[in-house]
Amino acid sequence: MTDHLDKRLLVVSNRLPVVIGARDGDWTIIPGSGGLVTALAPVMRQRQGLWIGWPGCGEEAPIGALLDRFAEENGYSLAAVPLSEDEEERYYRGFSNEALWPLFHDLLGFCRFSFDNWQTYLDVNSRFARVVSDHAETDDLIWVHDYQLIGVGEQLRALRMHQPLAFFLHIPFPAADLFRRLPWKDTLLRSLMGYDLLGFQTLRDRRNFVYAAASLLSGVEVVRRKRSHDLLHFEGRTIRVGHFPISIDFDEFDQGARSREVEDAAWYLHENLRGRQLVLGVDRLDYTKGIPERFLAFERALEKYPELLSRVSLLQLVVPSRTQVPDYQNLKETLDQMAGRINARFSSPEWSPIHYVYRSLDRIQLLARYRTSEIALITPLRDGMNLVAKEYCASSVENNGVLILSEFAGAADQLGKGALLVNPYDIEATADAIHRAFFMEVDERRQRMRRMRAEIRRNDVHHWLQSFTRALSDRD
Numbered sequence: 320m321t322d323h324l325d326k327r328l329l330v331v332s333n334r335l336p337v338v339i340g341a342r343d344g345d346w347t348i349i350p351g352s353g354g355l356v357t358a359l360a361p362v363m364r365q366r367q368g369l370w371i372g373w374p375g376c377g378e379e380a381p382i383g384a385l386l387d388r389f390a391e392e393n394g395y396s397l398a399a400v401p402l403s404e405d406e407e408e409r410y411y412r413g414f415s416n417e418a419l420w421p422l423f424h425d426l427l428g429f430c431r432f433s434f435d436n437w438q439t440y441l442d443v444n445s446r447f448a449r450v451v452s453d454h455a456e457t458d459d460l461i462w463v464h465d466y467q468l469i470g471v472g473e474q475l476r477a478l479r480m481h482q483p484l485a486f487f488l489h490i491p492f493p494a495a496d497l498f499r500r501l502p503w504k505d506t507l508l509r510s511l512m513g514y515d516l517l518g519f520q521t522l523r524d525r526r527n528f529v530y531a532a533a534s535l536l537s538g539v540e541v542v543r544r545k546r547s548h549d550l551l552h553f554e555g556r557t558i559r560v561g562h563f564p565i566s567i568d569f570d571e572f573d574q575g576a577r578s579r580e581v582e583d584a585a586w587y588l589h590e591n592l593r594g595r596q597l598v599l600g601v602d603r604l605d606y607t608k609g610i611p612e613r614f615l616a617f618e619r620a621l622e623k624y625p626e627l628l629s630r631v632s633l634l635q636l637v638v639p640s641r642t643q644v645p646d647y648q649n650l651k652e653t654l655d656q657m658a659g660r661i662n663a664r665f666s667s668p669e670w671s672p673i674h675y676v677y678r679s680l681d682r683i684q685l686l687a688r689y690r691t692s693e694i695a696l697i698t699p700l701r702d703g704m705n706l707v708a709k710e711y712c713a714s715s716v717e718n719n720g721v722l723i724l725s726e727f728a729g730a731a732d733q734l735g736k737g738a739l740l741v742n743p744y745d746i747e748a749t750a751d752a753i754h755r756a757f758f759m760e761v762d763e764r765r766q767r768m769r770r771m772r773a774e775i776r777r778n779d780v781h782h783w784l785q786s787f788t789r790a791l792s793d794r795d
């Protein structure tokens with residue numbers, strides 16, 4: 320049996336884990352933030368890994384020199400796959416974000432299926448595969464990430480690469496009946512079957528995929544179903560399919576939230592609240608995150624339970640995202656209007672119900688808000704996992720936060736016993752959950768939060784990484 324745990328890791332993702340910029344005429348390259356970078360960076364360092372992706376900057380940047388500098392400073396290497404503006408438009412904004420993203424989040428109405436975009440998606444996926452084959456060594460473990468790069472595995476096989484090929488999907492996999500609507504469903508399924516290991520976020524995603532593959536692609540045979548994984552046979556190969564819920568570095572959030580800087584920032588926030596409870600929402604600007612529905616539920620709570628007036632505010636942080644895509648621009652306008660309308664309806668001279676902030680906060684300010692908010696309202700219409708929910712719990716160091724969580728977030732599988740689960744389309748029930756959370760006794764808050772924190776501590780991101788890489792070595 321080969322032990323994949325010692326192999327060099329070659330990670331492939333749409334974006335490299337860096338931010339490249341220019342300051343006062345000097346180019347800078349710094350590690351990006353986000354769960355995946357935090358999770359993978361230590362392992363990449365330990366195994367002198369290689370990360371391949373689009374650098375996210377134009378050709379004017381001295382990319383070679385910047386990547387060398389990054390490798391020296393961070394202990395693992397990067398290789399860039401450049402994209403032209405047209406490719407960025409068609410492969411990334413077009414096919415990935417206007418076809419696969421909404422389809423995989425069950426939002427067929429947002430889908431735009433364009434044959435030209437699909438062709439560019441395939442071309443860019445082959446380009447990624449060629450860069451991988453130029454850099455890969457015989458003993459590498461190749462790990463491709465997410466919906467933008469589904470086709471890379473099959474292309475690598477066509478290039479006769481014999482290394483183990485693994486893929487992890489960060490977003491949900493839809494039910495077969497929905498997936499069937501994709502005009503290129505066969506090719507996409509066949510591409511997924513090009514990997515040796517397929518990882519999904521939840522058991523539901525894994526089942527959706529296995530059912531779609533077995534029912535829509537001829538020649539797929541399910542040879543074993545176990546609790547931990549399924550084995551499929553296709554064209555003489557065996558494909559292992561598992562679910563590996565991604566997580567966060569619990570200790571980092573727990574310790575970060577206890578730090579002096581966060582404590583000071585949290586104290587300052589608290590002083591300004593004058594005894595009011597804070598309900599927190601944190602999301603990338605995205606129509607899958609259910610922000611308009613959340614505003615309506617909060618409005619309904621104020622209408623239905625007047626005892627909440629002046630005693631609770633919703634702080635909604637929205638991080639700008641995909642700003643070039645029209646649906647995202649429309650959503651921004653909708654949110655501006657809704658927040659304005661609700662505030663005009665309920666505000667008093669010393670209180671406004673919704674504080675809507677459209678920008679990214681630094682980590683200390685984010686953790687301070689996690690720590691201070693008595694309630695988190697995280698209600699995506701559909702979400703692969705939702706790391707914000709886990710970050711909120713890990714930062715709730717006084718054990719007294721209440722998490723209201725959508726039952727359609729992958730995180731509901733792990734946090735369902737401690738959170739108040741809601742259907743985000745059910746405005747009435749979400750309003751009731753806000754009321755219940757507001758009046759929840761301290762003992763119940765503590766009991767629920769302790770459960771969730773214990774779960775995240777046990778199943779943290781290091782555990783996720785280990786179980787995924789271990790699954791590649793198992794042969795049963």
Ligand code: GDG
Binds near residue numbers: 352601603638702707
């Ligand atoms: C995709 C899937 C899956 C947010 N605001 C600020 C900020 N953030 C950080 C959070 C968190 C991240 O952004 C958002 O992660 P999510 O998991 O919630 O959502 P997606 O971006 O949609 O991620 C998702 C994930 O991939 C991993 O597999 O869970 O389902 O859609 O880490 O902390 N960070 C800072 N300032 C902010 O204002 N610094």
